Amino acid sequence: MRINRLKIYIILSFFILLNANIFIISSQETSSFNVCCEKTNNGAWCQNTLEDNCDPGYRKTPTSCEATSFCKLGCCFDSDEGICMENTPERVCDVNAGTWSDNPSCNIAQCTLGCCILGDQASFVTLTRCKKLSALYGLETNFRNDIRDEVSCILTANFQDKGACIYESEGQKTCKFTTRAECANSIQINNTQQDVEFFKDHLCSDDELATNCGPTTETICIPGNNEVYFKDTCGNPANIYDASKIYSKDPNYWKMIVPKSNTCGANSANGNINSKDCGNCDYFKGSICGKGDATYGDLICKDLNCYSTSNGNDYKNGESWCLLQGESGNGQDAPGSRHFRHICINGEEIIEPCADLRNEICIEDSISSSDGDFTEAACLINRWEDCINQDNEEDCLNIDRRDCYWSKDKLHFATTGGKVDLGGEANSGVSGVQIGGAACLPNIPPGIKFSIDDESNQICSLGNSKIEVTIEKRLIGGEKCKTNCEALTPAWVGRMNNLCNSLGDCGSKANVVGRFTNKGIEWKIDGKKQKINAGILNSLRPE
Amino acid sequence: MNSKKGCIGNKKSQVSIFIIISLIILIILILLFINRNQFNTIFDSSTGIEQFKDCVDSSLLEGIEIIEAQGGSIEPENYYLYNGTKVEYLCYTEEDYVGCVMQKPLLKQDIENELKEYMNPRVKNCLTSFEYSLINEGYEVSASEPNLTLEIVPQNIIITISSDLTIEKDIASSYKNIKIDHTSELYKLIMIANSISNWEARYGYSEPMNYMIYDHNLIVEKKARDEGTRIYIISDKITGERFMFASRSRVIPIGGERYEN
Numbered sequence: 001m002r003i004n005r006l007k008i009y010i011i012l013s014f015f016i017l018l019n020a021n022i023f024i025i026s027s028q029e030t031s032s033f034n035v036c037c038e039k040t041n042n043g044a045w046c047q048n049t050l051e052d053n054c055d056p057g058y059r060k061t062p063t064s065c066e067a068t069s070f071c072k073l074g075c076c077f078d079s080d081e082g083i084c085m086e087n088t089p090e091r092v093c094d095v096n097a098g099t100w101s102d103n104p105s106c107n108i109a110q111c112t113l114g115c116c117i118l119g120d121q122a123s124f125v126t127l128t129r130c131k132k133l134s135a136l137y138g139l140e141t142n143f144r145n146d147i148r149d150e151v152s153c154i155l156t157a158n159f160q161d162k163g164a165c166i167y168e169s170e171g172q173k174t175c176k177f178t179t180r181a182e183c184a185n186s187i188q189i190n191n192t193q194q195d196v197e198f199f200k201d202h203l204c205s206d207d208e209l210a211t212n213c214g215p216t217t218e219t220i221c222i223p224g225n226n227e228v229y230f231k232d233t234c235g236n237p238a239n240i241y242d243a244s245k246i247y248s249k250d251p252n253y254w255k256m257i258v259p260k261s262n263t264c265g266a267n268s269a270n271g272n273i274n275s276k277d278c279g280n281c282d283y284f285k286g287s288i289c290g291k292g293d294a295t296y297g298d299l300i301c302k303d304l305n306c307y308s309t310s311n312g313n314d315y316k317n318g319e320s321w322c323l324l325q326g327e328s329g330n331g332q333d334a335p336g337s338r339h340f341r342h343i344c345i346n347g348e349e350i351i352e353p354c355a356d357l358r359n360e361i362c363i364e365d366s367i368s369s370s371d372g373d374f375t376e377a378a379c380l381i382n383r384w385e386d387c388i389n390q391d392n393e394e395d396c397l398n399i400d401r402r403d404c405y406w407s408k409d410k411l412h413f414a415t416t417g418g419k420v421d422l423g424g425e426a427n428s429g430v431s432g433v434q435i436g437g438a439a440c441l442p443n444i445p446p447g448i449k450f451s452i453d454d455e456s457n458q459i460c461s462l463g464n465s466k467i468e469v470t471i472e473k474r475l476i477g478g479e480k481c482k483t484n485c486e487a488l489t490p491a492w493v494g495r496m497n498n499l500c501n502s503l504g505d506c507g508s509k510a511n512v513v514g515r516f517t518n519k520g521i522e523w524k525i526d527g528k529k530q531k532i533n534a535g536i537l538n539s540l541r542p543e
Numbered sequence: 544m545n546s547k548k549g550c551i552g553n554k555k556s557q558v559s560i561f562i563i564i565s566l567i568i569l570i571i572l573i574l575l576f577i578n579r580n581q582f583n584t585i586f587d588s589s590t591g592i593e594q595f596k597d598c599v600d601s602s603l604l605e606g607i608e609i610i611e612a613q614g615g616s617i618e619p620e621n622y623y624l625y626n627g628t629k630v631e632y633l634c635y636t637e638e639d640y641v642g643c644v645m646q647k648p649l650l651k652q653d654i655e656n657e658l659k660e661y662m663n664p665r666v667k668n669c670l671t672s673f674e675y676s677l678i679n680e681g682y683e684v685s686a687s688e689p690n691l692t693l694e695i696v697p698q699n700i701i702i703t704i705s706s707d708l709t710i711e712k713d714i715a716s717s718y719k720n721i722k723i724d725h726t727s728e729l730y731k732l733i734m735i736a737n738s739i740s741n742w743e744a745r746y747g748y749s750e751p752m753n754y755m756i757y758d759h760n761l762i763v764e765k766k767a768r769d770e771g772t773r774i775y776i777i778s779d780k781i782t783g784e785r786f787m788f789a790s791r792s793r794v795i796p797i798g799g800e801r802y803e804n
């Protein structure tokens with residue numbers, strides 16, 4: 001029996017989806033930068049760019065800006081406000097009358113941070129800033145450079161001695177609830193320092209102090225604090241609001257400071273949200289002092305959580321989550337789709353789009369605690385670039401390095417992923433994606449700039465495939481396919497299309513608004529274009 | 544008996560005092576009626592100054608709105624076009640992967656200068672209109688070239704206009720410094736923008752939630768754009784003010800040039 005071997009070359013090409021809902025963006029300069037412009041034509045200071053972009057009215061040198069005197073980056077100190085700005089060119093700082101230092105990270109003496117105590121609050125700032133803030137609030141400067149971190153700074157402010165500051169005003173013994181330091185320094189009437197007496201941990205409403213400040217059933221919110229407080233007749237805050245402890249019911253509650261942990265609802269899981277009787281709010285449990293219907297006064301612990309959000313779920317204050325447009329992952333993201341991070345903060349849902357063209361992807365995870373799960377999400381760079389260079393599953397799925405998935409669709413790139421012996425491939429003229437093995441592909445395919453043909457060709461052409469199919473011709477008539485026979489089937493075209501979809505906005509697919517095209521794919525046998533219609537790509541169409 | 548007489552005597556003297564006081568009030572009222580023009584002058588001139596202040600204040604409000612929407616510039620040079628608005632870059636680099644270069648390190652002073660420049664001709668216009676309206680009402684007005692100082696402070700923008708302004712009709716009123724306080728949270732928004740710019744310069748990233756946790760009246764939104772620009776929108780819930788600026792830092796480029804197959 002004589003066997004004739006026929007070699008049929010099957011070429012499958014994929015092109016960018018022409019009808020994809022891709023945002024048109026301005027093209028960006030891709031040539032290498034060759035000069036440092038003091039100012040560019042579009043008004044940007046100190047840019048490494050092309051010579052043509054330099055504003056002729058300013059200096060330019062054929063070096064990196066770092067090597068120039070005028071554009072060297074450093075720290076710009078604003079001696080008026082006490083603020084340090086990093087990565088500032090000397091020229092820009094000078095123009096704005098700042099003080100420039102050759103230290104881009106601002107590790108200089110003027111920028112050393114310390115704890116600035118401002119009454120019963122604190123701010124972790126520079127000494128100059130502390131002086132400025134103290135002057136703005138009419139307080140004495142109290143700067144502690146021995147405190148080296150923000151948390152300690154805030155704690156220091158919280159643990160200051162607080163109490164009743166007694167002084168005479170208009171012939172009456174009156175009181176201000178404040179810190180010991182503020183009591184000693186700040187009580188002035190007609191610019192005259194008053195004789196004061198400080199009673200630590202006492203409230204101004206304490207009968208024993210015999211001041212003109214008495215208890216009321218009114219309440220107040222205090223800036224910087226989360227709780228609802230009782231108010232005395234002089235306007236000072238008393239203890240945390242507890243309806244069962246108005247003066248007539250519990251006079252002792254109006255004498256000394258009662259710690260938050262010993263006040264009503266201290267162990268409440270929800271921070272006493274909407275309680276009419278207890279003002280022990282907790283910001284981290286989702287409540288804060290705000291207007292509402294209370295037994296006494298008109299303040300309650302307002303609810304800061306978010307309900308019935310965009311995805312229909314409820315979220316706690318501070319939680320963030322991802323919202324995707326349609327299917328995502330395993331190369332399923334539709335052209336034109338992007339990822340969004342949603343944040344629930346102070347009772348509002350804030351939407352933060354991740355970078356377009358899926359250059360950023362949104363990831364989320366939950367932390368379990370006694371108060372339930374807490375979800376956090378972030379937009380991160382989509383690390384898809386080296387996926388197709390990975391030739392084993394372990395490297396492909398290494399989430400520390402890249403964002404890929406291991407496709408077991410029995411297709412592989414000729415030079416990588418799950419490579420199988422192609423026999424005579426090297427000299428047979430086959431190329432691109434081949435049958436068998438597996439491929440490492442971007443988990444979230446990158447979007448492609450619609451306006452840049454080179455880029456779309458560069459990416460999508462990776463999905464081209466030229467395969468050799470061997471067919472035996474029998475002597476008595478008829479023929480039988482021997483190798484790579486599946487390349488003649490529509491199923492193979494479908495699998496190839498999936499692979500192409502994973503590379504980027506390539507192949508045939510419905511875009512984010514559901515518009516479908518099959519213009520991104522071509523199937524040829526022996527150079528003759530094959531019809532791709534019902535049965536092959538129908539499964540890809542949206543319902 | 545003596546005490547009774549004393550009582551009667553006291554009553555008589557009280558009545559006399561009441562009559563005298565009534566007469567004095569009556570005389571004052573008659574004098575004010577006769578000289579009502581002069582009375583009106585006092586009233587009108589103060590109202591006029593309020594009108595002038597309102598004119599300056601409304602121009603200031605316009606300027607603030609422009610500045611806040613455009614990243615602190617009246618006419619942005621290096622900007623990103625966001626929903627049709629030119630939003631100035633406060634920190635910018637054309638290059639990929641590297642940290643941005645600070646463009647406006649002293650933002651508060653820069654905005655003060657921008658606002659001052661914007662306000663100068665408008666204050667002059669307000670003053671001229673004010674002069675004309677008073678002259679038309681028969682006043683004699685003299686005013687020197689106004690000198691403007693503008694300061695952005697917490698919760699306020701303070702404009703002080705120094706001009707030797709004299710308004711005269713029967714009596715003369717003169718003004719040396721006219722101070723206008725405009726309630727605004729611009730100072731706070733600028734300080735937040737500075738902080739975000741520093742984070743952008745160092746890390747190419749800033750977390751908006753940090754600011755909202757510290758200040759519950761603040762909303763900070765971050766909008767990532769396609770070619771690496773991030774638009775930040777800082778809003779104050781109480782005043783409704785929104786400060787918007789752009790940043791481009793540590794950009795990882797999009798596209799397929801890094802496929803290395």
